[in-house]
Amino acid sequence: MSTTRRIGSLTASLAIAALALTACAGSDAGTTPSAGESGGSAKTDATITFIPKQLNNPYTDVVLGGGKEGATAAGFATANVVGPLEASASSQVSFINAETQAGTNAIVIAANDPDAVCSALGEARTAGAKIVAFDSDTNPECRDVFISQVVAKDVALIQTKLISEQIGGKGEIAILSATANATNQNEWIKFMEEELASNPDYKDIKLVAKVYGDDDDAKSFQEAQGLMQAHPNLKGIISPTTVGIASTARYLSTSEYKGKVALTGLGLPNEMRSFVKDGTVTEFALWDPAQLGEVAAYAAKALVDGTITGATGDKFTAGALGERTVEDGGLVIVGPPTVFNKDNIDEYDF
Structure with a gap:
């Protein structure tokens, strides 16, 4: 219930x-x-x-x-x-x-x-x-x-699974994290990279970039823009930070990439609700x-x-x-x- x-x-x-x-x-x-x-x-x-x-x-x-x-x-x-x-x-x-x-x-x-x-x-x-x-x-x-x-590896695995499902199991993806030294972010990213490299279900997924928005709304928004410009074939973004995923969703929602580039990660339901309902985001996770x-x-x-x-x-x-x-x-x-x-x-x- x-x-x-x-x-x-x-x-x-x-x-x-x-x-x-x-x-x-x-x-x-x-x-x-x-x-x-x-x-x-x-x-x-x-x-x-x-x-x-x-x-x-x-x-x-x-x-x-x-x-x-x-x-x-x-x-x-x-x-x-x-x-x-x-x-x-x-x-x-x-x-x-x-x-x-x-x-x-x-x-x-x-x-x-x-x-x-x-x-x-x-x-x-x-x-x-x-x-x-x-x-x-x-x-x-x-x-x-x-x-x-939660168990750190479980956080990584759920995000990897979600992005794979949303891009059909193949294509280029990127990670938009918080700060470069954040212990939790880096541990999750390490497990994501290991899972992408070792799980045959993800053999057609390629991680092409990791960027950092420093948990700042404006910088995260700019990093999302930069990812699309630098990687025109990008199929999905994982943002394991509530600031990053909300900023990225805001960018995608009014861009030509809405519905074409998948976005998942860790977000707050109240911040992400409108982006889920307008189709910018399919699924994301959090505790x-x-x-x-x-x-x-x-x-x-x-x-x-x-x-x-x-x-x-x-x-x-x-x-x-x-x-x-x-x-x-x-x-x-x-x-x-x-x-x-x-x-x-x-x-x-x-």
């Missing part, structure tokens, strides 16, 4: 918090349970801060909405959002440093670069903060757990982004309370989403991807 997702937009107070660093009690970090403790008592005055790749991103807004709700339900006294307006490799470091100085108990971060943030995160951990990566991982040595949307933020918040609280340490086999309950288990490498999986098309897209609201 299908379930309608209704994800509320971020409040005005969240927007204000995202643009200004909110001071937290500096003494909190000293009372955070150490990594070796388990079964600790709940910390009632704990603070959490979310640091996304960038602010003012529709996908990020949904993730953060779920994160804020999850933080409140999990028992955090204060939940803040800070972060850069542009998704560059080093843009998050100053925000991490400020949270360390503020004594924030838990930092939840979607890394623009897996290594650029590590030194700052190391200082935060030394000061007592628990580090949860979500959406896009850091180097595993730099955090306690990583909350992944429920709000659940990603919600699970991350519950994991952060379990770490702060000392009920988990991030070790393989640790378990915690993510509210109504149920129990989650920490897998090898500190990995926690949220749920499987969903494919959206004209038959089901109106059942979802996020």
Whole structure:
């Protein structure tokens, strides 16, 4: 039975918090349970801060909405959002440093670069903060757990399958990604390339280009234009980023390539609905982004309370989403991807 997702937009107070660093009690970090403790008592005055790749991103807004709700339900006294307006490799470091100085108990971060943030995160951990990566991982040595949307290979395989179906199993395709250093994007692309090279069903599909729109609407739109100019025989585009797929769909919808060049990837139903209904896009995929933020918040609280340490086999309950288990490498999986098309897209609201 299908379930309608209704994800509320971020409040005005969240927007204000995202643009200004909110001071937290500096003494909190000293009372955070150490990594070796388990079964600790709940910390009632704990603070959490979310640091996304960038602010003012529709996908990020949904993730953060779920994160804020999850933080409140999990028992955090204060939940803040800070972060850069542009998704560059080093843009998050100053925000991490400020949270360390503020004594924030838990930092939840979607890394623009897996290594650029590590030194700052190391200082935060030394000061007592628990580090949860979500959406896009850091180097595993730099955090306690990583909350992944789905199994990375499954994300790659569903997108590869969709583009193959939409171009009849043969022809030139391209990938329009986010930033060149984005951990999640690069892992998905690696699996796509491996699948295209090894699966005989895809022997007639040729990946001719990989371009990066930096999760910027205007740049992604320009990259989509550039792909068509550089590859006149292009049959399809995979864009594993919500900004990229929406920008590319907007370009294709008013171009001569509408209905001729297939587009799939990862998108938000509310952004893609009109493009599905007008025939620009046939099918695309995603998970429920709000659940990603919600699970991350519950994991952060379990770490702060000392009920988990991030070790393989640790378990915690993510509210109504149920129990989650920490897998090898500190990995926690949220749920499987969903494919959206004209038959089901109106059942979802996020």
